[in-house]
Amino acid sequence: MTHHDQTFRLLIVGPPGAGKGTQAVGIAEAFGIPAISTGDIFRANIKNGTNLGIQVREIIESGNLVPDSLTNELVRDRLTEADAAAGFLLDGYPRTLEQVAFLTQLLAEQGTAIDAVIELKVDVDSVVERLRRRSLEQGRADDTEEAIRHRQNVYLQETAPLLETYAARGVLVSVNGFGTVEEVRNRIFAALEQRGLRHPLHRLSG
Numbered sequence: 001m002t003h004h005d006q007t008f009r010l011l012i013v014g015p016p017g018a019g020k021g022t023q024a025v026g027i028a029e030a031f032g033i034p035a036i037s038t039g040d041i042f043r044a045n046i047k048n049g050t051n052l053g054i055q056v057r058e059i060i061e062s063g064n065l066v067p068d069s070l071t072n073e074l075v076r077d078r079l080t081e082a083d084a085a086a087g088f089l090l091d092g093y094p095r096t097l098e099q100v101a102f103l104t105q106l107l108a109e110q111g112t113a114i115d116a117v118i119e120l121k122v123d124v125d126s127v128v129e130r131l132r133r134r135s136l137e138q139g140r141a142d143d144t145e146e147a148i149r150h151r152q153n154v155y156l157q158e159t160a161p162l163l164e165t166y167a168a169r170g171v172l173v174s175v176n177g178f179g180t181v182e183e184v185r186n187r188i189f190a191a192l193e194q195r196g197l198r199h200p201l202h203r204l205s206g
């Protein structure tokens with residue numbers, strides 16, 4: 001729980017390798033909210049051989065998007081869990097305009113809305129190197145050369161247009177995603193603070 005009454009409903013968006021998952025953990029911890037990654041949830045289901053995992057395995061390995069209906073249902077269930085009541089940081093969702101519409105409606109039914117959308121701005125070609133390195137270290141099934149390229153194209157076609165939608169709503173916070181993990185994190189905290197979104201541990205981040 002946060003230490004005061006303010007709630008934080010945040011999204012983090014950026015192309016594959018932008019550092020969404022890496023940054024999500026530190027931000028969520030500082031704000032006292034859960035980091036919810038749809039990619040992580042899907043991968044856990046694949047690993048555990050659940051029905052959902054069996055349904056999405058090939059889609060994810062090829063770098064395509066899981067159908068909106070499946071993804072929306074999963075997010076709705078996750079956001080109704082108790083730990084998300086005081087806020088959340090969604091990593092990798094929404095990714096299509098249909099998912100944006102679904103999330104907007106879901107939150108509107110609760111009388112809430114997204115407070116800020118953190119865009120990690122990186123040059124797509126430069127971050128490919130990060131993913132190549134990860135594929136050597138951890139072997140994620142969608143980190144093959146072909147799947148990385150495909151994920152980038154899917155991002156540009158399906159997900160990048162969301163940024164305009166959130167910019168029009170006045171909640172887009174764009175941050176330079178290059179530099180060390182700590183540099184990027186501090187930029188994110190500073191940008192959120194400018195919008196009145198100050199995390200309870202702010203004293204610790206200097």
Ligand code: AP5
Nearest residue numbers: 016017018019020021022038039060064066092130134181
């Ligand atoms: P998802 O898990 O969301 O993957 P992604 O968007 O391709 O992103 P990545 O995890 O590759 O990158 P990231 O930006 O999180 O960077 P990370 O911090 O890991 O989705 C996977 C798949 O699931 C999708 O393709 C789709 O099939 C499906 N899916 C998920 N959500 C969906 C949805 N809403 N709808 C439909 N389908 C969905 O960092 C990458 C690497 O770089 C790491 O090794 C890290 O250590 C390193 N790194 C991070 N920051 C830095 C830094 N500052 N400097 C140097 N290295 C860094």
